[in-house]
Amino acid sequence: MAETILFLAHTEADGTLSKATREALACAHALGGDLVLGMVGAKVAPAIDCHAVRYLAVCGEDFAAARYSTDAAAAEALYRAAGATVVVAAQTTRWARVLAGVAQRVGGRVDTHVTQLTQTSATRWLYRQRMEAVSSRPGHPWFVLVESGIAPAFTGSYTIDNIEQYSPGVSTRTVVTSRQAPKSEQQTIRPEAGLLFVAGAGWTKKQKDGRTHTDDAGRLILGFLEKSQASLGSSKSLVDLSGEGQAVLPFLSHMNQVGQTGSTPRHPKGLATCCHGEEPHVVGWRFIKERRAVNLDPNCGWARGKADVLYVADAFEVMERVNALLEERVPASVG
Ligand SMILES: Cc1cc2nc3c(=O)[nH]c(=O)nc-3n(C[C@H](O)[C@H](O)[C@H](O)COP(=O)(O)OP(=O)(O)OC[C@H]3O[C@@H](n4cnc5c(N)ncnc54)[C@H](O)[C@@H]3O)c2cc1C
DSSP states (O other): OOOEEEEEEEOOTTSOOOHHHHHHHHHHHHTOSEEEEEEEESOOOSEEOOOOSEEEEEESGGGTSOOHHHHHHHHHHHHHHHTOSEEEEEOOHHHHHHHHHHHHHTTOEEEEEEEEEOSSEEEEEETTTTEEEEEEOOSSOEEEEEOTTSSOOOOOOEEEOOOEEOOOOOOOOSOOOOOOOOOGGGOOOOTTOSEEEEEOGGGGSOOTTSSOOHHHHHHHHHHHHHHHOOEEEEOHHHHHGGGGTOOOOTTOOGGGBBSTTSBOOOOSEEEEESOOOHIIIIIITTTOSEEEEEESOTTOHHHHHHOSEEEESOHHHHHHHHHHHHHHHSOTTTO
8 A cells, every 4th residue: 555655845935845844845746646735934924836645734924933842733733634655854943853753742753953864764874974773664644854965856846736634723832023134145054055165274374474364364254255155164173163262264154064073964065175184074074075174284284185176275375366356257246
């Protein structure tokens, strides 16, 4: 008998689905079985046509903002309405916060950070992407959160209007009064960017004139990010410097750190600069498809061993030139 697979999606403000959600939808779609699309949000139409056997929704202002009580109630109601044996959702912070609890409520099991999925098995990385595990869950229901970047985003048209509505009783005791976020030009972490730019501690080290040039480093890195819209990653040594009272790049935080104790982003391309460490090169960008590095040290084993191309050069000079070339192509007044 075909499995019933519920795909859970929280919608954007206009009722559509984000790219990360459509990537996870592609994974659910590829499983075969009877797909049911369950949507949660202020607005859930138009829904994406993913050849589902049913389209379900919990919608209204109470479900606009991420909140444990309302999101969990919505997910549980959709699960019960769908009669699903497998529930798939994107590994967003919103679903990651609630789906383990929902699985517990309905007597199910949950697997998170899944990078490959079949109807009977889920693959994920462990110990900071050093080991890969494949597990199966004979008991149902089975909740699975899948990582972004593991499938091309589903591209159906938004045409469905026969959506079944559900209204679970919810507690809205926690009220979202406003949102505070840095301006987009101040945000250096851009998961959708085509390039990950990794900055290492070399940017703050003494250079050939025997002095540090941290201000120049900041200007070059921010200038490059602005022109290229790349995402900024950092080595641990560089983000740790502030705790040691050294000259620092003020726009970096531990959120930028890549590696064993940082993140492992999935951009198509990566460029590491002034960076020697094993963790950023071996673990931090292992999912980056095309990797290049700029380092003064031709014997930097990690840059040479793990990058597709190593430029043995001064990153200050290289980035000055790269920024000038980008400026010619995208003048500041236009970009
Ligand atoms: C348990 C544990 C977990 C860790 N987890 C992480 C982690 O998650 N992420 C992480 O990054 N690290 C991690 N580390 C630390 C890691 O081992 C390295 O110490 C660190 O990554 C080194 O940072 P770096 O390459 O920026 O600095 P450095 O080792 O100081 O390297 C600086 C580099 O800059 C180059 N350089 C200097 N000036 C220039 C210039 N003008 N042009 C070009 N190149 C230049 C130098 O040649 C050198 O190669 C971890 C360590 C431990 C013990």
